[in-house]
Amino acid sequence: MDARIDVDDMGRRTATDACTEPCAIERGMRIIGGKWTGSILWHVKDGPVRFNDLARMIGGASKKMITERLRQLEDQGLVRREVRDTAPITVVYEITDFGRTALGFLDELRQWSESLPKRLSSDTRQS
Amino acid sequence: MDARIDVDDMGRRTATDACTEPCAIERGMRIIGGKWTGSILWHVKDGPVRFNDLARMIGGASKKMITERLRQLEDQGLVRREVRDTAPITVVYEITDFGRTALGFLDELRQWSESLPKRLSSDTRQS
DNA sequence: CAGAATCCAACCGGATACTG
């Protein structure tokens, strides 16, 4: 638990102590919630994918972003990078076993997202 | 499906078509993946919470952020705002039924996040 | 092919002060 939570006599929940650190949800989001991060992990889950193909799959993200996020995912051990000595060289990315532990969450998110009216996704205005 | 994916004779997956729109995972993240958004939704899931209590629970987020994110969640129908005519007035926030549909993957995220070595969460450098 | 480097405008978000 992050904070001590009480319920007052009106049935409201009150905090008598604050989270000193971001809670688990927030910490998780910082890892997997970055722009494009989830998508990238998702698209390397079924086998090795080459850099440019990945970039095309993600479509909308610049190569700069793809690279940045991939490095992060690599540093965190969620994705593995492999250079193949062809000509010209090819580089493939693949999810690690550790990365797979995040797929449950991502798949639930995907399902949830697909069940949504498209309106919510792109544009939030309603007035 | 967002793109047509093929598998070449080397076993690599290639994209012959690009996502024109962000894929479902990305769209979902845009809704629930914003800074503090997940945390906020999570903390209003068990009943009405007053604004300042919420701010204390989230600890680390400024009131400005809390307000902004709450408005977004409201606009999207994930959270309901209720003004109570006390003196001084109190305002409580509570998750909606629609908001509850997001709790499944948020809980998975939480579990995943809690299973992580703390090192990953805060700091990613390793050299 | 798979990036790295550079530039830079736009946005984000914390701090602070103020309000009904």
Added chain:
DNA sequence: CAGTATCCGGTTGGATTCTG
């Protein structure tokens, strides 16, 4: 209490160009 308003430095991330 529950915000709003303003300031403003830092980060983000797209566009573009270059490289081995």
